[in-house]
Amino acid sequence: MVADIDLSAATFLLGPEQTFSPDQEKLAQAVMSFVRQHLPLADHAVFVITGDAGTGKSAVLAHLFASLQTQARSGSGALAGTQNTLLVNHQEMLKIYQEVAGANPVLRKKDFMKPTPFINAAHRSGSLTDVTFVDEGHLLLTEPDRYNRFDQTNQLAEIIRASRVTVLVFDPHQVLKLKSYWDWPRLRTVLAPYPHTLFDLDTQFRVHSQAAVQSWINAFTAGTIAPWPVHPGYDLRVFADGTPLYQRIEQQDARYGLARVLATADFPFTVFGPTKWYVTAGTLRLPWDKISMTATPWAQRPETLHEVGSIYTIQGFDLNYAGIILGPSVGYDPATRQVTVDVTRYQDNEAFKKRSDLPDLTAARAQIMRNAINVLCKRGRHGLYLYAVDPQLRAALLAAQAKGEDNGH
Structure with a gap:
């Protein structure tokens, strides 16, 4: 976890005094159960976390990734030795994740990447990542983009193919560019070939109001x-x-x-x-x-x-x-x-x-x-x-x- 870091300054992560809501706790358990179930099958399974802006999706994702990496690097248990990555196509959020990694002995800065370098590295090596977490998945490209050195047609499709299990945060109401245009039909088309499940968070945490x-x-x-x-x-x-x-x-x-x-x-x-x-x-x-x-x-x-x-x-x-x-x-x-x-x-x-x-x-x-x-x-x-x-x-x-x-x- 990242409890020793002061997260009060604008971050999307949980601060030292904060705890999960019942919905967030239920989500965390569901994700870890899904990972344990599908990881041995190598069937490119996808767990999708949906919810409005401010419902705590990224907070759960960050907590889960830190927990997974702790187990991966502990040397024991079913998840020991797994190779896992968290991707985010957002430079400012990547800074936060890397800041947390620098202060947490379990995490490493190389655990966090942007999607295109991850995809290109997977194409070169031909190897699979065990669990890939994707924050702000609605920012993933849905067409080639020469500026970002992405030559394929859909970043999510490439990430799923390069991962045994993908855990994705997705909110179509936060799509901000045509080159990363997403809607529900487009997402369902990408998910259709693979085992997948959706979990919706609907409790608002950011906007503290009625x-x-x-x-x-x-x-x-x-x-x-x-x-x-x-x-x-x-x-x-x-x-x-x-x-x-x-x-x-x-x-x-x-x-x-x-x-x-x-x-x-x-x-x-x-x-x-x-x-x-x-x-x-x-x-x-x-x-x-x-x-x-x-x-x-x-x-x-x-x-x-x-x-x-x-x-x-x-x-x-x-x-x-x-x-x-x-x-x-x-x-x-x-x-x-x-x-x-x-x-x-x-x-x-x-x-x-x-x-x-x-x-x-x-x-x-x-x-x-x-x-x-x-x-x-x-x-x-x-x-x-x-x-x-x-x-x-x-x-x-x-x-x-x-x-x-x-x-x-």
Whole structure:
């Protein structure tokens, strides 16, 4: 386990004082039973862990992997000597896993990899890994990608073929790019040739609030501004300008830590190069985050309080308070009372790279944009602050908040 490490800073792992919920404990037992049952059969079996953002999927996965490696390296028992790997196609999360490995005598940094190096190494050696854990499996590529040196057509299919048992975390509502486009039919097609089982986690851990707030976020992501929820203990607010939102984030960071501003990908940016790109929200103007070669994830670095984080730097991580800037692509139609997304105004060109096997690219792009909103709005444990660039959406949100306050919420 990783109990000796301070995991309070934005990680998705369990802290020293935290324990599993009954559902998480049941999941852990089910995974280990599945591994013990299928590992001797070498039948490429797959255990799929599903659940919404913030339900503790990664926490269980990390715990299970540490437990498995302890048994693999103990020299006794049925799992002794097994060769196991944890994969994640997310650089910031990989940093956390490697940080934990550096402080845990059971784990090694080489235990954690990105999918493409793992797949390419398996093709060269022809050998099978015993158990392969895959975190954020919805980020796996579903088409060739020359930039990532992936030449096959589906990373999950390749991982399963290279593993005796695969344990996969999967949430189609967190798919953020067309080149890693997943839905349930696509997953079922990949799983069909192999023994597999699914386990759904449905208890929310990250968003510390009543179910009403979680339901409000889900409705908003789907396109509806529901009545303002009752939320004692959870700070849900809409701001008429970006500057007071940022000031509130600064105050919360000073008091509690782990408060950051985030935004939808609606403002120009490039990943590499010296140019500094900015996010504007009314009177607020802050720079986008930049790729960092340091071992410390974005959300843990103090200087990032003065930046705006993206879905790529914050996905999978916890904050105490999240201030979300909804950019120009997120609008509102007063006639239908629907929150809209405009795919032509989304600035993440990498997410929208065209592919020929999707029958409705516009619908797929719109779903990716809604997924991004879902990811951003479920970062804050104790509070969510919203500012909408679109004036009609901003007015609708402020009106819903005012009505809720008038009703005593």
